[in-house]
Amino acid sequence: MAIRVQDPGLLTTVQDLGRYGYSHLGISPGGAADSLAMRIANLLVGNPENAATLEMTLAGATLEFDEESIVALSGGECHCRINGDTAPLWQAMRVPARGILTCGAMKTGARLYLGIQGGLDVQPIMGSASTNMAGHFGGFEGRGLRKGDLLGVRKGPNSRLPTLNPGTVEALYSREPLRVTRGAQHDWFGLEAFGKLLSCPYTVSEQSNRSGLRLKGEPISPRVRSQLLTEGVSHGAIQVPQDEQPIILFVDQQTTGGYPKIANVIAADLYRVGQLRPREQVRFIEVAIPQAIDLLREQEEWLKQIFQC
């Protein structure tokens, strides 16, 4: 079973939940930018949640399936068609043999996932199928898909497929501020600068990608101007370089950085960062670390309850 790429869209890559245990070798985890949407797409087609999926960016791909396949789309709002008929997101669908799936431009959100029953047949490298574009490895030949690429699909289980409870998607993509905890160098900034981050809206710059989201807005001035010794940085850290405009470090980030970090987007909200579009506004609100952990635990519990059989 295979999928032929007729049009790759803006940037389409193979992603699973990422590659852990190699950051000391300069290899960032990568993985789906909106890991919740990606996991749901897999669960809808009866896959384990870490099966290899396709992640599309802002403008979707056009794909041809050689055999009948069960697929599910999830993520940003987007008009998709199978052989010309509207194909709704967030549910399992059958694509007939030689069927063509066309994914349009996203109206909201920035990333669309295609889960395919069985998962994409990609050789895991260092334990993951995710594409590492900086290292040119993983996924499909270590790069974004191109017209004419042929992706293998694994044979899937013929299990009963679940559906999503009504209201799930609305609950998933709230417009609430992103929740942050204090960053490693939070005290370099002082209350005024931290207050600014929490009270002013920031706009996602066009120069944003999977490595980082550059934000534009009120400058955040450090109280002390000292040079930070380069250190390891984590996914979701908000660093403030010399131009005083914050950057959210994201899935394909470099593993080290030399700029002070004022805050950290909490783990439970990182999937929403993956759906931020250029020119979209974001706001931040502070939570304490124990609360951030509770929120993550609640999210994992919630994920188990959104399906019905």
Add this chain to the structure above:
Amino acid sequence: MSLDNHERVMSLFRALQRVNDLRIRNLHPAYASILIDFDPLRLSHEEATSLIENLAGEEPSQCGRAANTVTIPVCYDVEFAPDLQEVANHAKIPAREVIWLHSSATYHVHFLGFTPGFAYLGGLPETLHAPRLATPRKHVPAGSVAIAGTQAGIYPVDSPGGWRLIGRTPVRIFDPDATQPTLLKPGDLVEFREIDRATFDATVNR
């Protein structure tokens, strides 16, 4: 940065690697810090703190402290060294002496970052300290041997880069399919050995 602090970081890093707790997802040692990424739903902050405090309190173990020395062949041919002459001008020494200085020092892998397998090497002779390029190159070929500021490095994969290029190695620095994907690991010692163009070409074609 003191070397003593860095040695403590590396000792804790090695201890954490030995413990191999699956609730810890990633470790990233740097000059004077170590980033520990753990699953907070399986390992609490309190447990993580006490684990780290116990390991950090241990005397640096002698096993695993014997540094691994990696010798890397470098061809300093003009084609591979677009910035060699400028480094020589900056240091006010002949290009030949830049090569000699670069290939006679012993370097220490402080940590990896930037791209997969990129090792930040300390130990560059002071004469060779030079600022990075004002405008980074959009494309630096894999294997490029470079210096910037007080540091030395080798570009493991094709990438952009602002360091000054003074040579190239035919050896693969990053191989994602290998059991040990990066040639260099934190804590390794590195030496450069000069090779001529014929040797470089022969190695590449092998």
